[in-house]
Amino acid sequence: MDGRMLASGQSNAARPSRQISVILRNQEPPTISQAAAEPAAQPFGKTLPQHGHFAEIQKELEQLIGLDNIKELMFEIYALLQVSQMRNEAGLQTGTQVYHMVFKGNPGTGKTTVARIVAKLFQQMGVLSKGHLIEVERADLVGEYIGHTAHKTRDLVKKALGGILFIDEAYSLARGGEKDFGKEAIDTLVKAMEDYKNQFVLILAGYNDEMDFFLQTNPGLPSRFPIQVDFPDYSIDQLIQIAESMAKERDYMFMPQAIAKLKQHLQQEKTDSLHSFSNGRYVRNVIEKSIRNQAVRLLHQYQQSSPGKLELMTLKIEDLRLDQS
């Protein structure tokens, strides 16, 4: 929630001001940690809270490769909510925060994955009652005649109440200018943010440049989205780590030669496709294809018998048919 989260090159002066709209709810107080629950007379500086609610979220975050800025942001939000709870109990004013966010990054950089984790964190901390994620794009919001768009958009906001409304490629709403129904969707969203202040969190996602342009062309918008998060492209090493962890999750493992081949291929692909390279999603597709190839190979290879456990787990260089992924 500070300069770290902003797009590179964006100065602090350009940051949207914080705005109050999500009120930390007290009706469903988050279970506070042991340390926080102790009487106020206890001295400061002893055991740290156990980060009860955060442990589960942390586990999910730890499975993600890289994304350090996001991991820090999650802890900042958690800390803020936790301390607000303590302040409330101590009879102090509790701050109010806006949690609407902009996620900027290329395809497959983890935006949807992180949005799901954010939804869970907010639900566990009592900010959102349900913690579900409604993921939409322009076509879901924009209608075909006057009034249709407002209706479609309002319906989706209603579905998102208690959770997160995540709009992918949000900049496309502004693409058609004043006369486009996209503008009606934006206006309806802005109104919904007022009407249902603390009942849902809106996340707008899209490519860096386009999201910057989108926010600039709508002067009322930046201040409504105080949390802006960058999702950088993954390095080759990070993509390989993602591949290895995806394989492990599915009880597979790559032979070293297969990893070397994948590395080389990713280097080439990243250079060739620049902005269209789909990072983690590309890797996932490669893995799923390799798993299918391995299955076919094993069936051909073991016509009379069954492969052993190790063989069932192993993805070999010949299973990576990278030209077809």
Ligand SMILES: Nc1ncnc2c1ncn2[C@@H]1O[C@H](COP(=O)(O)OP(=O)(O)OP(=O)(O)O)[C@@H](O)[C@H]1O
């Ligand atoms: N840091 C990461 N660690 C492990 N896996 C990741 C990471 N980032 C993305 N992935 C995986 O890559 C795939 C794509 O991620 P995700 O759908 O979250 O990206 P996205 O930014 O929403 O993409 P798009 O813009 O195309 O919608 C998922 O299978 C996800 O699990």
Ligand SMILES: [Mg+2]
């Ligand atoms: Mg996505």
